[in-house]
Amino acid sequence: MRKKIFSWLVASPPRTLAIGFAFIIGLGSFLLHLPVASSSGEETRYIDALFTATSATCVTGLVVVDTGDHYSVFGQIVILTMIQIGGLGFMSMATLFAIFLKRRISLKERLILQEALNQSSIEGIVRLVRRVVLYALTIEAAGALLLTIRFLTNMSPGRAIYYGVFHAVSFFNNAGFDLMGGFSSLTGYADDPWVNLVSMALIVVGGLGFVVLSDLTDLRGGRRLSLHSKVVLTMSGSLILFGAIVVFAFEYANPGTMGPLNTGTKILTAFMQSVSPRTAGVNTLNLTDLRQATQFFIIILMFIGASPGSTGGGIKTTTFAALLGAVWAIIRGREDVVMFRYRLAQERVYKALTLTLLALALVLTATMILSTTEDHHFLMILFEVVSAFGTVGLSLGLTSDLTLFGKIVIMLMMFAGRLGPLTLGYALVPKRDKVLYREAEGKIIIG
Amino acid sequence: MRKKIFSWLVASPPRTLAIGFAFIIGLGSFLLHLPVASSSGEETRYIDALFTATSATCVTGLVVVDTGDHYSVFGQIVILTMIQIGGLGFMSMATLFAIFLKRRISLKERLILQEALNQSSIEGIVRLVRRVVLYALTIEAAGALLLTIRFLTNMSPGRAIYYGVFHAVSFFNNAGFDLMGGFSSLTGYADDPWVNLVSMALIVVGGLGFVVLSDLTDLRGGRRLSLHSKVVLTMSGSLILFGAIVVFAFEYANPGTMGPLNTGTKILTAFMQSVSPRTAGVNTLNLTDLRQATQFFIIILMFIGASPGSTGGGIKTTTFAALLGAVWAIIRGREDVVMFRYRLAQERVYKALTLTLLALALVLTATMILSTTEDHHFLMILFEVVSAFGTVGLSLGLTSDLTLFGKIVIMLMMFAGRLGPLTLGYALVPKRDKVLYREAEGKIIIG
Ligand SMILES: [K+]
Numbered sequence: 001m002r003k004k005i006f007s008w009l010v011a012s013p014p015r016t017l018a019i020g021f022a023f024i025i026g027l028g029s030f031l032l033h034l035p036v037a038s039s040s041g042e043e044t045r046y047i048d049a050l051f052t053a054t055s056a057t058c059v060t061g062l063v064v065v066d067t068g069d070h071y072s073v074f075g076q077i078v079i080l081t082m083i084q085i086g087g088l089g090f091m092s093m094a095t096l097f098a099i100f101l102k103r104r105i106s107l108k109e110r111l112i113l114q115e116a117l118n119q120s121s122i123e124g125i126v127r128l129v130r131r132v133v134l135y136a137l138t139i140e141a142a143g144a145l146l147l148t149i150r151f152l153t154n155m156s157p158g159r160a161i162y163y164g165v166f167h168a169v170s171f172f173n174n175a176g177f178d179l180m181g182g183f184s185s186l187t188g189y190a191d192d193p194w195v196n197l198v199s200m201a202l203i204v205v206g207g208l209g210f211v212v213l214s215d216l217t218d219l220r221g222g223r224r225l226s227l228h229s230k231v232v233l234t235m236s237g238s239l240i241l242f243g244a245i246v247v248f249a250f251e252y253a254n255p256g257t258m259g260p261l262n263t264g265t266k267i268l269t270a271f272m273q274s275v276s277p278r279t280a281g282v283n284t285l286n287l288t289d290l291r292q293a294t295q296f297f298i299i300i301l302m303f304i305g306a307s308p309g310s311t312g313g314g315i316k317t318t319t320f321a322a323l324l325g326a327v328w329a330i331i332r333g334r335e336d337v338v339m340f341r342y343r344l345a346q347e348r349v350y351k352a353l354t355l356t357l358l359a360l361a362l363v364l365t366a367t368m369i370l371s372t373t374e375d376h377h378f379l380m381i382l383f384e385v386v387s388a389f390g391t392v393g394l395s396l397g398l399t400s401d402l403t404l405f406g407k408i409v410i411m412l413m414m415f416a417g418r419l420g421p422l423t424l425g426y427a428l429v430p431k432r433d434k435v436l437y438r439e440a441e442g443k444i445i446i447g
Numbered sequence: 448m449r450k451k452i453f454s455w456l457v458a459s460p461p462r463t464l465a466i467g468f469a470f471i472i473g474l475g476s477f478l479l480h481l482p483v484a485s486s487s488g489e490e491t492r493y494i495d496a497l498f499t500a501t502s503a504t505c506v507t508g509l510v511v512v513d514t515g516d517h518y519s520v521f522g523q524i525v526i527l528t529m530i531q532i533g534g535l536g537f538m539s540m541a542t543l544f545a546i547f548l549k550r551r552i553s554l555k556e557r558l559i560l561q562e563a564l565n566q567s568s569i570e571g572i573v574r575l576v577r578r579v580v581l582y583a584l585t586i587e588a589a590g591a592l593l594l595t596i597r598f599l600t601n602m603s604p605g606r607a608i609y610y611g612v613f614h615a616v617s618f619f620n621n622a623g624f625d626l627m628g629g630f631s632s633l634t635g636y637a638d639d640p641w642v643n644l645v646s647m648a649l650i651v652v653g654g655l656g657f658v659v660l661s662d663l664t665d666l667r668g669g670r671r672l673s674l675h676s677k678v679v680l681t682m683s684g685s686l687i688l689f690g691a692i693v694v695f696a697f698e699y700a701n702p703g704t705m706g707p708l709n710t711g712t713k714i715l716t717a718f719m720q721s722v723s724p725r726t727a728g729v730n731t732l733n734l735t736d737l738r739q740a741t742q743f744f745i746i747i748l749m750f751i752g753a754s755p756g757s758t759g760g761g762i763k764t765t766t767f768a769a770l771l772g773a774v775w776a777i778i779r780g781r782e783d784v785v786m787f788r789y790r791l792a793q794e795r796v797y798k799a800l801t802l803t804l805l806a807l808a809l810v811l812t813a814t815m816i817l818s819t820t821e822d823h824h825f826l827m828i829l830f831e832v833v834s835a836f837g838t839v840g841l842s843l844g845l846t847s848d849l850t851l852f853g854k855i856v857i858m859l860m861m862f863a864g865r866l867g868p869l870t871l872g873y874a875l876v877p878k879r880d881k882v883l884y885r886e887a888e889g890k891i892i893i894g
């Protein structure tokens with residue numbers, strides 16, 4: 001019987017992942033809805049507990065009630081646990097998928113592999129998951145230590161440690177939950193380089209994906225970076241820099257945001273507002289006061305998101321890179337997408353295109369539907385939907401204003417956004433009918 | 448000397464086209480700015496005359512002053528002439544490009560062809576242009592006759608003929624200009640099946656492109672439809688039907704638009720509001736009263752636009768079809784995009800992707816910039832920009848409210864939208880380094 005359940009679970013990893021997430025959300029929402037989970041000692045409405053649990057497990061960070069104000073320490077620890085399980089679970093599974101996909105060449109080989117999975121591979125999986133957990137905990141511990149040192153200057157030691165741990169875990173998992181109260185996120189720390197740099201480092205590292213982290217660690221052993229890692233690092237770096245420049249340019253003179261800040265803080269906030277939408281979801285500027293142009297630009301960053309197999313969401317940097325690669329190839333008059341001297345298979349580019357168009361269709365459809373049920377401006381609704389789909393957690397204030405229907409749609413978007421791109425990336429592997437040799441082919445993970 | 452000018456002009460057809468359009472716009476703006484062109488007998492501000500001339504020549508239909516109210520009959524005839532030259536000129540040139548592209552295989556062949564163009568091909572061009580003009584004038588005449596018959600019921604004969612001719616030319620060329628006054632477009636005729644059906648027929652036929660019209664005419668001779676024509680007809684039909692259903696669903700109960708109408712008129716307006724955004728630019732419902740969801744949906748239709756080598760704009764139906772084809776291929780687990788049993792070359796799909804992303808980047812950048820200079824909501828500005836880029840001419844009312852800077856940006860968008868996709872489609876032809884035989888390859892025109 002146990003063997004039967006196990007083979008049913010490994011038969012379709014995306015299904016297993018979806019069931020696992022649903023189970024954690026169910027359990028978490030039950031705990032969060034208890035009176036002991038709220039700071040007032042009153043029961044939390046179930047729909048709000050469910051929303052929080054979904055948001056935490058999908059590491060999104062959209063909140064209908066403020067995490068710091070509304071929940072008790074017990075409630076906050078439940079949330080933190082869900083973030084940790086959601087983030088690590090997803091990261092491990094995504095990494096497994098990537099490895100599984102790498103091997104997945106023919107149907108025959110796949111069948112052999114699946115059989116094999118029942119016997120010898122379990123220890124391989126255990127080893128991999130252990131490594132993912134080790135990496136994550138190490139980085140989180142370092143982040144927690146650095147944040148605690150800073151918080152000790154304005155908090156009691158116990159509180160400083162608690163805040164250090166909570167925010168390090170939240171940021172590394174790109175969860176975007178915080179304890180600052182009043183839906184303020186990190187706006188109170190806008191001019192604090194220490195908090196900002198540590199937070200950004202946690203967010204960026206968490207968003208690179210385990211494969212890249214593993215590659216980077218192996219660099220000391222003289223191994224070279226894989227194509228995938230090169231693409232992820234280049235795209236992430238470029239997006240952060242480009243994003244910061246755009247935010248800086250649009251907000252420089254805005255009296256509601258950067259206007260009153262000194263140049264150093266302007267630069268710091270520009271980088272934070274560029275890093276965080278992909279897809280951490282903390283903010284140091286008041287988002288509602290941003291210019292519409294900046295708000296829309298942030299929507300684009302949220303849509304692109306982080307890298308495959310990371311704690312972040314979105315269509316992923318590599319997907320975006322494949323699209324840009326096609327544009328560049330056509331402009332240069334080349335037939336193939338070439339990155340770092342490797343040709344990308346047509347199938348990868350088509351897949352990137354497919355993922356992007358399906359994501360776009362989902363996001364736009366949800367936005368159009370919500371714009372008939374929620375009495376707000378289109379941009380505000382689009383922002384919220386993309387934030388949910390990209391598991392970002394930034395909001396222009398719609399979350400706490402959502403109708404019941406709106407909450408359900410946003411919850412579904414968080415769930416779809418967390419599992420969708422990965423599942424699509426996993427499911428949409430075309431059968432190869434022929435192998436044609438041109439340049440040596442390089443692989444990057446899409447989705 | 449004459450020969451030198453001629454070879455300079457044929458050396459780069461896109462440049463020739465751009466110069467030609469700029470020349471017509473310059474001449475038209477001069478005429479429109481004269482006192483004789485306005486109904487009040489006063490001089491029109493040059494920027495407004497220039498805006499109108501750009502809009503007419505690019506067959507867009509965005510207007511800063513109402514065509515019926517502001518301009519005299521002389522002014523209106525100038526506008527009509529620009530529409531006719533702009534529409535036919537573009538249609539002929541685009542058809543020439545398509546034929547030119549079909550033959551454009553190697554650099555060597557291209558050089559031979561270019562040399563050839565100086566001698567024997569001129570008569571070929573003349574013959575083709577003559578055929579384009581013949582088709583257009585025949586269809587316009589039929590449309591004008593049908594519209595005049597209807598207008599005779601509520602106008603004097605002279606006025607009915609004038610209105611019949613003006614609107615037939617405007618609609619066939621997807622120009623969207625009208626003489627109804629008060630920026631009302633065809634809202635006064637929302638429940639008139641005759642006017643609506645004739646207008647829609649003119650718009651749709653004008654938007655199919657000359658190659659398809661020519662193919663359809665040849666059907667009687669027993670020739671079969673080309674792949675291009677099949678794709679264009681299928682996509683156009685699907686988009687019109689799908690668009691009508693979506694508009695109908697969103698607006699059915701909206702008291703500001705369809706609410707008070709009977710079911711027949713509801714269906715008629717749904718079809719008109721689905722046909723017109725791609726890319727005629729007339730409307731029978733009040734656009735500002737549409738739900739935000741419908742307004743956004745119309746933005747998508749405007750972005751897709753009409754078919755290659757037609758009087759319409761946008762990224763084109765075939766471009767959109769290539770993208771959908773890639774999605775479908777990946778979902779089905781196929782390596783190649785197959786349409787009507789023909790495989791689309793990877794290069795065509797990459798090109799479709801490139802065109803779409805560049806158009807998207809241009810439109811979104813312009814919108815973000817305008818949202819810092821124009822004091823209006825993002826959706827309204829996005830609507831205006833896409834309308835300009837797609838040479839559609841629908842507006843949520845921003846046009847007459849534009850700042851000087853805004854007018855200049857919108858004019859540039861009209862110009863870029865008219866020439867950009869074609870020029871890109873022409874310029875972005877990758878060199879083939881190898882020919883690989885798989886399925887027989889079918890060609891469709893992108894851009
Ligand atoms: K997040």
Ligand SMILES: [K+]
Nearest residue numbers: 507621622839
């Ligand atoms: K138009």
